Amino acid sequence: MFGRGRGGEAAGSVRRVVPLDPDRSLVRTAQADPARFDALYRKYVAQVYSFAYHELGDHHEAEDVTEQAFLLALGALARFREEAPDDAGPEASTFRVWLLRIARNAIANQRRTVRRRPATPLDAVGEAAAPDDPERAVLARADASAAWAAVARLPGDRRRAVVLRFVEEMTTAEIAGVLGRSEGAVRVLLHRALRSVARDLGERGEAR
Amino acid sequence: MTSAAALESVEIEALVTDRYLDALLAAAERRAPDAPADPSLDPALRRAALRLRDELVRVHPSFRFEERLARRLAEAAAGMRLAVAAGGEGAILPFPGAGDDFRAGDPLVDDPLLRFARGGALRANAALRANAALHGIRLLPRRPLLVGGAVTSAALSLAGAAFVAWRLTRGAPTDPMARAVRLARAARAAREGSPAEPD
Numbered sequence: 001m002f003g004r005g006r007g008g009e010a011a012g013s014v015r016r017v018v019p020l021d022p023d024r025s026l027v028r029t030a031q032a033d034p035a036r037f038d039a040l041y042r043k044y045v046a047q048v049y050s051f052a053y054h055e056l057g058d059h060h061e062a063e064d065v066t067e068q069a070f071l072l073a074l075g076a077l078a079r080f081r082e083e084a085p086d087d088a089g090p091e092a093s094t095f096r097v098w099l100l101r102i103a104r105n106a107i108a109n110q111r112r113t114v115r116r117r118p119a120t121p122l123d124a125v126g127e128a129a130a131p132d133d134p135e136r137a138v139l140a141r142a143d144a145s146a147a148w149a150a151v152a153r154l155p156g157d158r159r160r161a162v163v164l165r166f167v168e169e170m171t172t173a174e175i176a177g178v179l180g181r182s183e184g185a186v187r188v189l190l191h192r193a194l195r196s197v198a199r200d201l202g203e204r205g206e207a208r
Numbered sequence: 209m210t211s212a213a214a215l216e217s218v219e220i221e222a223l224v225t226d227r228y229l230d231a232l233l234a235a236a237e238r239r240a241p242d243a244p245a246d247p248s249l250d251p252a253l254r255r256a257a258l259r260l261r262d263e264l265v266r267v268h269p270s271f272r273f274e275e276r277l278a279r280r281l282a283e284a285a286a287g288m289r290l291a292v293a294a295g296g297e298g299a300i301l302p303f304p305g306a307g308d309d310f311r312a313g314d315p316l317v318d319d320p321l322l323r324f325a326r327g328g329a330l331r332a333n334a335a336l337r338a339n340a341a342l343h344g345i346r347l348l349p350r351r352p353l354l355v356g357g358a359v360t361s362a363a364l365s366l367a368g369a370a371f372v373a374w375r376l377t378r379g380a381p382t383d384p385m386a387r388a389v390r391l392a393r394a395a396r397a398a399r400e401g402s403p404a405e406p407d
Contacts, residue, residue, distance in 0.1 A: 034285035041281055049269040063273050070277060074284055147263040166264040169233055172226055184219060190229065191222035191253075198256035 021082055023095040030077055037074050044096060045070070047168050048103045054163045055107045057152075065110050069103040076102075097177035100164070104178060150200040151193075158193035161186055224249050225257075232257055 021027075023040065030037040048069050053062035082094050151162050157179055164170045164178060172190070176183045224246045231243035245254055 034288040035282065037281060037285055038278060041278060045274055045277070046266060046268050050266040053267045062267075063269065066269065066273075067277050067280070070281060071284060074281055074288070145263050147259045151260065151264065162260065163264070165229060165233075166260045167266050171230075184222075187222040187226045188218060191218070191225045194225060194253045194256050194260075195250075197260065198250070198252040201256060201259065202252060 021094055024082065027077070027080065027082070027095050031080070034074060034077070037077065040095065040099075041070055044099055047096070048099060050167055051100060051103055051163060052107055052110075054167065055160070056110065061110055061114070065103060065106045068106040068109075069099065072102050072106065073099055094177070096170075097174050100168070100170075100178045101180075104160070146201060147197070150197045153200065154193050154196055157181070158189050158196070161189045162193045162197075165190060221248075221250075225253060228254065229257060232261055236261060 023043075026036075026039050026043070030040055045066065049062055049066045052065040052069075053059065056062055056065065080095065080098055151159055154162065160179060161175055164175045165172075170178070172183050172186050176186045179186065181189070228243065228245045228249055231245070235241075235243040242258065
């Protein structure tokens, strides 16, 4: 997974035609001049923030994670290498996968930090959701839909795969890159997640 | 059904589901309500996928946060540009840890400019560690850091060379006190029978 550089050749002398990473020019520009990182930031800030928010269920923590992820990405941009799986689609961005992988690690760090130093406003005691408990976080929202709640009840990687697929509209190959799993494993994760959501909605009489 | 056959069956079902999701998300871009699906796809899964496509939406950060982070990134990028610019001719120095002492016999210790720079680095390092502890970020072991850079050190070297050259080539002093000192020294040398050294 993500082991072969784009633009390379397949085994033997058969030349492989691979799609152009849509972020290639932006990444190269930013690598040459860090001040040009702003274009990549503007393009992906909502995706990183949204991913963090769906995982943590708290706007402030999502902001913290977004900030950490982009600062880390800026600092490590010089070391970024464009790599893609063999069957990545033409819309696949390896920079986006790399960035969301950084965000995923930042989310994990944030959860560990919050577990060590839990803080709850006094007026919310008794009904605040734990930041590492997306199910309670989503259920606590007055406007949370049954579908949202069903997704929040999914276990870790199934939930992440669903959010990345439906919210970030990533391909299976890209999700595999973010989660560090094979594409087959991600397909099975998504399939099982959908089955759980369907069962959950059916049991609650929510299915349309 | 054996476990291997069951696994294969799940993988096939997962592949069918994945193809449907690809078609469904592509249909959303065309604003189509649904996409064709393989007849073997469970209708309950299809309904759940449609529901998730319609109800899972991207959450956007506030404009204020977005602009604040943009400014912070711009500041960080400007710092990186300075380091890169200085890195062309600068020297790599070890970044001192919070508890590090300068080693005895280190030729750099006596350089006042570097001592100043390292003092600043120590203070910056202490602030960095405090901030990392506050946010629960694990810091990597110390790494070399470019300090100062070529502009400052080269400017000092040039200034030193120019000063020495000026001292060696300057003419006789013209102020009265200097003339008096020179005359006194010449007279003393004449008394002692040796020529006075030129200034």
